[in-house]
Amino acid sequence: MSKFVKVSLVLAIAALVTVAAGVAAIRSTAASDTLVFGAAADPVIIDGALVSDGESLRVIDQIFEGLVGLKPGTTVIVPKLATSYAASKNGLAWTFKLRKGVKFQDGTPFNGQAVCANFDRWYSFPGPLQDQAVTYYWNTVFGGFKHPATGNPGPDKSLYKGCKALGQYTARIILSRRSSSFLGALALTNFGIASPTALKKYQADAGTVDSDGVFHPTGTFGTQNPIGTGPYKLKSWKVGDKLEIDANPTYWGAKAKLKRIIFRPIADNAARLQALQTGEIQGYDLVAPQDIATIKNSGKLKALDRPAFNVGYVGINQAIPPMNNLLVRQALAYGLDRKSVVDSFYAGRGQVADQFLPPLVVGFAKKGVPQYTFNPEKSIALLKQAGLTPPVKIEFWYPTSVSRPYMPDPSRNFQAFSASLSKAGFQVVPRSAPWRPDYLGATQSGKAQVFLLGWTGDFGDPANFLNVHFGSKTDQFGFDNPKLFDLLTRADSETNIAKRTALYQQASIQVMKFLPVVPYVHSKPALAFQKNVQGYAPSPVSLESFATVSYSS
Amino acid sequence: MLRFIIRRLFLLVPILVGLSILIFLWIRALPGSPAQALLGERATPAAITQIRHQYGLDKPLYVQYLRYVDTTAHGNFGTSIVSRRPVTTELRERFPATVELSVAAMLFAMSLGIPLGFLAAKRYGTIFDHVSLVGSLIGVSTPIFFLALVLKYVFAVRLGWLPSIGRQDVLLDASHPTNFYVLDGLVTGNWSAAWDATKHLILPAIALGSIPLAIIARSTRAAALDVQNEDYVRTARAKGLPPRTVDSRHIFRNAMLPVSTIIGLQTGLLLSGAVLTETVFALPGIGSWLANAIFNRDYPVIQGGILFTALVFVFVNLLVDISYGIINPRIRLS
Numbered sequence: 001m002s003k004f005v006k007v008s009l010v011l012a013i014a015a016l017v018t019v020a021a022g023v024a025a026i027r028s029t030a031a032s033d034t035l036v037f038g039a040a041a042d043p044v045i046i047d048g049a050l051v052s053d054g055e056s057l058r059v060i061d062q063i064f065e066g067l068v069g070l071k072p073g074t075t076v077i078v079p080k081l082a083t084s085y086a087a088s089k090n091g092l093a094w095t096f097k098l099r100k101g102v103k104f105q106d107g108t109p110f111n112g113q114a115v116c117a118n119f120d121r122w123y124s125f126p127g128p129l130q131d132q133a134v135t136y137y138w139n140t141v142f143g144g145f146k147h148p149a150t151g152n153p154g155p156d157k158s159l160y161k162g163c164k165a166l167g168q169y170t171a172r173i174i175l176s177r178r179s180s181s182f183l184g185a186l187a188l189t190n191f192g193i194a195s196p197t198a199l200k201k202y203q204a205d206a207g208t209v210d211s212d213g214v215f216h217p218t219g220t221f222g223t224q225n226p227i228g229t230g231p232y233k234l235k236s237w238k239v240g241d242k243l244e245i246d247a248n249p250t251y252w253g254a255k256a257k258l259k260r261i262i263f264r265p266i267a268d269n270a271a272r273l274q275a276l277q278t279g280e281i282q283g284y285d286l287v288a289p290q291d292i293a294t295i296k297n298s299g300k301l302k303a304l305d306r307p308a309f310n311v312g313y314v315g316i317n318q319a320i321p322p323m324n325n326l327l328v329r330q331a332l333a334y335g336l337d338r339k340s341v342v343d344s345f346y347a348g349r350g351q352v353a354d355q356f357l358p359p360l361v362v363g364f365a366k367k368g369v370p371q372y373t374f375n376p377e378k379s380i381a382l383l384k385q386a387g388l389t390p391p392v393k394i395e396f397w398y399p400t401s402v403s404r405p406y407m408p409d410p411s412r413n414f415q416a417f418s419a420s421l422s423k424a425g426f427q428v429v430p431r432s433a434p435w436r437p438d439y440l441g442a443t444q445s446g447k448a449q450v451f452l453l454g455w456t457g458d459f460g461d462p463a464n465f466l467n468v469h470f471g472s473k474t475d476q477f478g479f480d481n482p483k484l485f486d487l488l489t490r491a492d493s494e495t496n497i498a499k500r501t502a503l504y505q506q507a508s509i510q511v512m513k514f515l516p517v518v519p520y521v522h523s524k525p526a527l528a529f530q531k532n533v534q535g536y537a538p539s540p541v542s543l544e545s546f547a548t549v550s551y552s553s
Numbered sequence: 554m555l556r557f558i559i560r561r562l563f564l565l566v567p568i569l570v571g572l573s574i575l576i577f578l579w580i581r582a583l584p585g586s587p588a589q590a591l592l593g594e595r596a597t598p599a600a601i602t603q604i605r606h607q608y609g610l611d612k613p614l615y616v617q618y619l620r621y622v623d624t625t626a627h628g629n630f631g632t633s634i635v636s637r638r639p640v641t642t643e644l645r646e647r648f649p650a651t652v653e654l655s656v657a658a659m660l661f662a663m664s665l666g667i668p669l670g671f672l673a674a675k676r677y678g679t680i681f682d683h684v685s686l687v688g689s690l691i692g693v694s695t696p697i698f699f700l701a702l703v704l705k706y707v708f709a710v711r712l713g714w715l716p717s718i719g720r721q722d723v724l725l726d727a728s729h730p731t732n733f734y735v736l737d738g739l740v741t742g743n744w745s746a747a748w749d750a751t752k753h754l755i756l757p758a759i760a761l762g763s764i765p766l767a768i769i770a771r772s773t774r775a776a777a778l779d780v781q782n783e784d785y786v787r788t789a790r791a792k793g794l795p796p797r798t799v800d801s802r803h804i805f806r807n808a809m810l811p812v813s814t815i816i817g818l819q820t821g822l823l824l825s826g827a828v829l830t831e832t833v834f835a836l837p838g839i840g841s842w843l844a845n846a847i848f849n850r851d852y853p854v855i856q857g858g859i860l861f862t863a864l865v866f867v868f869v870n871l872l873v874d875i876s877y878g879i880i881n882p883r884i885r886l887s
Contacts (some may be wrong), residue, residue, distance in 0.1 A: 036723055041845075044636060131607055132600040151603055216632040216639060239636070240647065241838025242723045262723050266835040267845065270702060275718045275835070277710045444598060 033259035035533065035551050038272040038284030039517065042239050042265045047222035048190040050129065052136035057189045058175035058285075059263060060399060061547055062245055063105075064192025064228030067096050067115065067171075068183065072537040072545070075360055075460025077187055077462030081110065081229065082171075087495040091178035092161075098169040102252045104195035105233045112165025117196035119163040126205060127152070128215035137190040140458065141182060180500055181352050184461030194461065198227035230549035231256040240265060244310065256547040257535065276301060276528055282551060283529040283536070288348035289408055292391060295454055295528045302531050308358045308522035309540035311465070312406030312454040315416065315517050319444060319478025321450040323394075327386035329515040332394075332450070333372035335379040335424030338520035341416045346523055353519035355508045356465055360540050363462035363491075363504025370512050379424035397442060397451035402435035404456030405525050413452060446475035448496055454521075460541050462504040463492045468506075475518045484510055557878075561871050570865060571858065573625065576859050577618055580852055608634070608852075621639040621856065630857025635849050640857040643842065648861075650720060650730035651838035653750075654830065655823045657758035662765035663816065670773025670812075671805065677778060685770060692767030697826050701833040708756060718835040720753050721746065761830040765819040772815045776808035783807075813880055817873025821866040 043056035048064055051057065071078035079085070082096035102110035122138050127149030132139050144158025155161075159182060161174040175182065185191065192202070204220025217223070226234055229252065232245040243263045247256040264281060266272045272284040275292050278300070287295065287303060295303045314336060322328045342350040354371060357364045383390050398414035407413055411432070418428040431448070433439040442448050458464050463471075471488045473480050487510060493505035511517075527538055535548040572596060605611045609620070626629060629639035673685040709717035720734050727746035729737045735754070738747025780786060781804050789799045826838035835841075839858060846854035 010747050034724065042636070128607075132602055132603060137816065151606065216637055239638070239643070239840075240650075241720065264723055264835070265837075266718055267841065268832050268835065271705075271718055271833055271835050274702075274710055278713065279715050280716060280718055441598075 026136050032274075032551055033498045035260075035283070035546070036260065036262045036264060037546075038266045038275055038281040039263045040265070040267060040272075040286055043243065043263075044238075045217065045222035045233060046226040047194070048188075048192045049125075049138060050134050050222065051190070052133075054285075055263075055265075057542065058544070059243060059245065060192060060226070061189045061543055062232040062261065063226055063230045063234060064194060065230050066186055066191050067098075068187045070187050070460060070539065070541065070543050071537055073150075075184070075309075075362065077183060077460075080187075081193055084425045085183070087180070091493060091495045092175050093182070094173045094175070095166075096171045096173070098171060099252065100169055102229055103250060104198070104227050104229055105248055105250070106195050106198050106227045107210050108195045108197040108227075110193070110229055110430065111168045112171040115171040115193060116163035116165050116194050117199070118191075119160065121190075121205070122191075122224055123160050124159065128207065129205060131215070132422060134215065137185070137188055137458070141185040141188075150400065150540065151330070178495065180495045180497075181461040181463035181467070181492050184464075185459050185473070187543070188459045188541075192228055192230075194221075194371060195227040198225055201225075216355070226443075228376065231545065232261065235260070254547070256265070257550040258546065261546050261549075267534055270480075273528070276530070279530070282533050283477065283527065285525075285527050287528045289349060289526075291528075292347060292349070292526055300531055300551040304527045304529065304536060304538050305349075306525045306527060306538040307360050307523045307540040307544070309360065309460075310351055310454060310456040310523060311356055311358060311519050312404075312413075312452070312521040312523065313353075313370050313517040313519040315358070315443065315451045315453050315477065317446055317448055317449050317476065317478045318516065319450075319475075320395075322386065322388060322392065323449060324333065324479075325386050326515065327382045328388070329518075330372070331379040331386070331392075331425065332421070332520045333384035333515055334375045334382065334435055335421045336372075336400045336417050337374040337420035338518075340420070340453065341413055343473055344416065344520050345412050346521065347408075349526065350521045350523040353522050355512050356469070356517065356519050357462055357504075357508050358457070358465075358522045358540070359459070361460060361462050362497075363508055364502050365464070365508045366503040368509050369507075370509075372518065374420060376420070376424035379426075385426045391422070391427035392425060393427045393429060394421075395449040396421070396428045397433070397439070397440040397448040399435040399452065400432050402439075404454055405456060406521060406523050408454060408523075410452050417452075444476050446478055457541060463488075466504065466507055466511065467492055470511055479514075479516055481514060481516075483515060558875065559870070561874070565864075565867055569864070570861050573622065573856075573860060574618070576856055577621060578614075580850070580855050581614065581617075583850065585846075604725050625857075625860070631853030632852045632859075633846075634851045635846075635854075640853050643854070644839070644857065644861055646732060647837055647839050648843050649734075650836050651752065651827050651831070651840060652837060653720075653733055653735060654761060654827060654838060655820065656759055658762035658823055658826075658830075658876070659755045659765065659816070659820055661758045661762035662769055662819070665768045665814070666769030667773050667809075670770040670775075671777050671808070673770070673774040674777035674781065674808075675800075682774075685774070689767035689770045692763045692770075695763060697763070697829045698762055698833055700763055701756070701780075701830060704756045704760055705833070715756050716753050717756070720750060720836060722753075723748055757830050757834045758838060760833070761823060761826050763824065764826065765816075768819060769812065769815060773808060773812050776811045777804055778806050780807045810877070810880060814873060814877060817869060817876070820873075821869045824862055824866065 011292055039055050039058065041055045043059050044051050044053055045056065046060055046063065048060045065080050067080060067082040068077050070076060073076045081099050081102065083099050084097045085094060087094050098112060101362050104110060107292040124146045125135060129135055130149055130152045142158055142160045144153040144155055146155060148154040159175055159177060159179055164172045164290045166172055199221060202221035202225040204221035206219040207215050207217040231248055231251045233248045235246045236245040245261050247259050266275060269288045275281045276284055292303055295301045316323050316329055318324045339352050342352050353366060355369050380390050383392055396414065396418060398410045402410065418430065421428050433442055443451050453463065467488050470484060472485055487507050491500060491507055494500040494503055529536060532552045534550050536544065540546060609617060632639055633643060669685050673682045676682050706716045708715045725746055727738065727743050728741055730740065731737055734750035735747050737751055740743065786799060786803050789803050820881060828844050831838045831841035832844055839862060843858045846858060
């Protein structure tokens, strides 16, 4: 044998042996004052106003705080940087009493001027930042800009009109029309208050638009110097590798229990699970349904449920007959075996929906909701009552190449629904299309007669579910119901919380009587942690603070 | 030699122009758009129109192409639609991870593949030969992601010997002047960082190197079998040279000629395997970056990333051709 061959073979074997023997017991374990969390991706930028993705918001939520927040694990609004708030009688002016003695992480005092500086910044965003893909939440909640770029909404469309600092510790926000959902929206991480000094110093809105039209920030506020009032502050961020936040020693409230949180981007689901099993991370989000059993069967790991904040529904387009007939829609509702779909395809993480609003959202109706339990005979009878001869032909659309929290496998949902409908007097013509852009295009433009779709809430307010879908005429659902539109408008503009809740409960029942959709599932996403991680409170809207989390190694 | 290199470099121009047109048309032929990818269910027709207009996607294709060529010619690959960072910055940060991984995978494949192939040829027809044949077939036919998951399960999850993700332990404080983590550790004298980075490379390198290992072993075996029946080998043996000298000077050296070409080609191909390996091992390299970009329809990243990767591929091939000329002086690179 040649000497070279011998030497290299010996070297290779030696290398393998060294690896096997030498690296034993290198299991990486974090110190008990540091927690490593597996994120699905890097944040886009650490500036709440400019993002809408969950990974950015997860980090931003630790550094910034809003005027109001949510009680952990719920969608109930509680004071945060504001200690109290009240709307004027006409509902157009909201006065916030601000918390005293709060300082931003750069030492700038928190006061009325700081609040108004932030609102004015959002309202005055330059053209490239008015893009829906950048400022989605300002666009959705407030809807207009002070100096709109061509084609963008202007002050006439804006819910926000102005902000006044009344002394040091009071701020008044003026709206152009009555809206109470705006308070729920203010609890969003996107509207966290940033240090006005840092916004200016680190040029938060500076940037260039390249030849592709993409905005490229040139300031360092959102990448290196995001300064808020939160329990953590940014230590370092190396894209693709890790983002570290350290406890804020000058935090006004209860100090964070852990000294440091490290977010590691791990895109692959299986890789996140394995990293949790090895101890390289102590927790991760977006657990795949098929991994829950592995986690639960492990002695060292645990799965936490995030309360359902989504709805999967069978949409109905009333512009395409015979769907304009309520009896046919009722027949469809009775013909969908919703329970067996939820029991079979959601790995125990779904609950059958009897209305559009998830149970935790204000306005969820506890009684009076019409129930449509699977009943093929009743369905056939209703079709006959409508003057039709079963089987009634319908085009049923479902998306391909997609998995959403509310429908992990749309084709299986479709097959099961199709089978149950064929027993209930319908003849289903299957129609499928790739999720983007064909499927969404077909449903939004009103081409689809009956279709599978769903919604995950942006914020904890019923308006974000009911008004978004049924508040006005759309091509997607093809109906015109002024009574329902009016009820939803009244509910959204009601500032008295008890009255507002009652109106939304009424609206939720009305929707189920009118049946523009047949909701069938609210699914609960899961997070996974090492068993020795305590104090993490999953929130339906993913507003989760790491400040209460502790970890024993 | 110089003329050969210059000619090959000139050949790059039509290759890159053709490639740029192909990539440009291909990504625009994909269903979906950046707007749809960014907004999902919330992509209303109005928002899509607005974003298409903003990114100039509503302009005629040739206008878009000319603009793309113009900026690319100035060494600017644009800005990522998703991360809003310059593509060149991201390339600079991610390229070292892929190079490090590819080099480690190739070292693994060569250090095992060449001796195994050579031994199989020397023991032609024996059990060792058959086992190595079956082994290399398994190596070629096992999907990288599957092998990666099995390796991680055994060595990281069950045994706890090696890390399962990333390039370095996140709790380790290390500076990275070059972004080649092993090298950085050595340069800065931080031995524990260099060792830690090496440990992070072992499993990905084995996963990525498995296919080249099998191919190199097979081609070494075939080449060695060919060469050992040549007249000059018989002559060498007849004149009484010790078997070791015949093996190393006459058989091994000549068998390495075709193998060196295979190694070069495999090095280029490693980039495609890196997409899967980097995703499964959460390595921030070019492969996982491109895979995400395609998923998000991040046009500037796809265009810049693929063009850059193609450049690297062509460059590696050029190096192979040049090295071939050096190893075998009989070949004239005219």
